[in-house]
Amino acid sequence: MIIKKFTGKTEEEALAAAKKELGNGVVVMNVRTVKKKGLAGLFGAKQTEVTVALEEDREGLNVARREAPRAESAANVQRSASERPQANGSFLGDSSQNIEKKLDSLQNLLVSRLKQEEDARGEQSEKRDEEEPAAASAEAAKEPEKPENTEQEKFMRLLYNTMLENEVDEKYANQIINDLDKGSKADVPIDYILANIYQKMILKFNKAPGIAPAEKGPRVVLFMGPTGVGKTTTIAKIAGGFTVDEKKKVALLTADTYRIAAAEQLRTYANILEVPFRVVYTPEEAESAIADFSDFDFIFVDTAGHSHQNEEQLDQMKALLESVAKAAEYQTFLVLSAATKYKDLLKIAESYRKIADYQLIFTKLDETDALGNLLNVKLYTDTSIAFVTYGQNVPDDIEPFNPQKTVKQLLSTKH
Ligand SMILES: Nc1nc2c(ncn2[C@@H]2O[C@H](COP(=O)(O)OP(=O)(O)OP(=O)(O)O)[C@@H](O)[C@H]2O)c(=O)[nH]1
Numbered sequence: 570m571i572i573k574k575f576t577g578k579t580e581e582e583a584l585a586a587a588k589k590e591l592g593n594g595v596v597v598m599n600v601r602t603v604k605k606k607g608l609a610g611l612f613g614a615k616q617t618e619v620t621v622a623l624e625e626d627r628e629g630l631n632v633a634r635r636e637a638p639r640a641e642s643a644a645n646v647q648r649s650a651s652e653r654p655q656a657n658g659s660f661l662g663d664s665s666q667n668i669e670k671k672l673d674s675l676q677n678l679l680v681s682r683l684k685q686e687e688d689a690r691g692e693q694s695e696k697r698d699e700e701e702p703a704a705a706s707a708e709a710a711k712e713p714e715k716p717e718n719t720e721q722e723k724f725m726r727l728l729y730n731t732m733l734e735n736e737v738d739e740k741y742a743n744q745i746i747n748d749l750d751k752g753s754k755a756d757v758p759i760d761y762i763l764a765n766i767y768q769k770m771i772l773k774f775n776k777a778p779g780i781a782p783a784e785k786g787p788r789v790v791l792f793m794g795p796t797g798v799g800k801t802t803t804i805a806k807i808a809g810g811f812t813v814d815e816k817k818k819v820a821l822l823t824a825d826t827y828r829i830a831a832a833e834q835l836r837t838y839a840n841i842l843e844v845p846f847r848v849v850y851t852p853e854e855a856e857s858a859i860a861d862f863s864d865f866d867f868i869f870v871d872t873a874g875h876s877h878q879n880e881e882q883l884d885q886m887k888a889l890l891e892s893v894a895k896a897a898e899y900q901t902f903l904v905l906s907a908a909t910k911y912k913d914l915l916k917i918a919e920s921y922r923k924i925a926d927y928q929l930i931f932t933k934l935d936e937t938d939a940l941g942n943l944l945n946v947k948l949y950t951d952t953s954i955a956f957v958t959y960g961q962n963v964p965d966d967i968e969p970f971n972p973q974k975t976v977k978q979l980l981s982t983k984h
């Protein structure tokens with residue numbers, strides 16, 4: 570594995586330099602803004618620094634180059650993270666710049682954790698030897714001495730345990746480690762293992778299309794999901810970005826007629842944003858509202874939160890989707906809270922799968938420090954995560970999903 574940094578005026582320029590030198594197989598691992606070296610830096614000139622990785626096989630052949638499409642998709646993932654949501658919603662800020670911590674610091678953290686574990690084990694066995702010398706020596710006599718685990722094996726076990734601590738499903742953590750196992754030799758450096766696993770995990774989160782403008786007419790975007798996960802708040806955040814920063818024409822509809830307060834909540838946001846708002850009671854009304862807003866760029870539709878076990882409500886949602894499909898190009902988002910139990914998330918994801926092809930939005934990242942469910946649900950549903958939200962502030966507490974940042978968290982210990 571080659572890991573190298575390239576700089577350029579833009580991310581594209583830095584990536585082009587990387588590809589020129591290392592080929593198309595490079596995988597982008599990090600993007601950040603840096604000050605230009607020398608005098609220019611003093612005057613605040615900024616550059617974009619891209620850290621790329623390239624896999625090599627033993628003969629020095631470029632494996633990644635042969636796997637160019639896959640590696641390229643990783644580059645796209647990175648690009649999507651630094652891009653704003655579609656319609657180039659620049660309102661959300663360049664989240665890739667938030668990744669200040671380098672891969673190195675993650676490695677240091679893991680290595681120090683490994684050392685701590687070893688020290689603890691050493692102390693324990695010393696203690697045992699002191700307490701039960703006879704038993705310890707009997708044990709030693711019984712078992713022929715096993716070869717010491719290699720540093721690499723210990724490191725992989727540590728990464729595996731860290732993933733489990735972050736609530737990655739054992740099944741997926743095993744897959745990731747096993748994938749790596751095959752490719753790694755006993756004597757590869759630890760930073761190779763870390764970079765490799767980091768890259769493989771990023772590849773598992775494929776690029777989300779995000780919210781794309783329609784080819785013709787307005788793009789209707791429906792938000793669905795369980796009660797209280799933050800659907801209405803998320804719509805307000807997204808609508809805020811598109812109207813204020815992107816100057817797009819946005820209209821808001823709510824099909825949530827179960828609670829008066831629910832409609833009022835969205836109406837309030839619509840008033841603040843000075844965008845039209847309408848309550849739709851039936852699928853037909855949704856269709857005619859869409860026709861009325863035919864010269865708008867985006868129509869965001871809020872829906873009533875309900876239990877995924879409620880078949881009747883799921884049928885109503887299906888009817889709404891069918892009407893919307895007749896009236897415009899549409900996309901659906903399933904909004905899930907990162908703080909929901911894993912098993913429940915899977916059931917919810919599955920039941921909504923029956924009625925729509927959705928992208929995911931994870932809310933309430935601020936309410937949990939274990940992000941394993943993002944990877945678990947992503948892999949289970951084989952869809953993609955478009956946005957994450959991390960607080961109640963409208964419109965600020967939202968960003969496009971950033972796989973690099975999440976993978977770093979999944980490989981980080983909480984201590
Ligand atoms: N901590 C935290 N709270 C959030 C986040 N997103 C939304 N909330 C809060 O969650 C609560 C429910 O949000 P709503 O937007 O009303 O949720 P909903 O999914 O529309 O709820 P229903 O319409 O009742 O199904 C509110 O208090 C929000 O402020 C988030 O990312 N983090």
Ligand SMILES: [Mg+2]
Nearest residue numbers: 800801825831
């Ligand atoms: Mg709501």
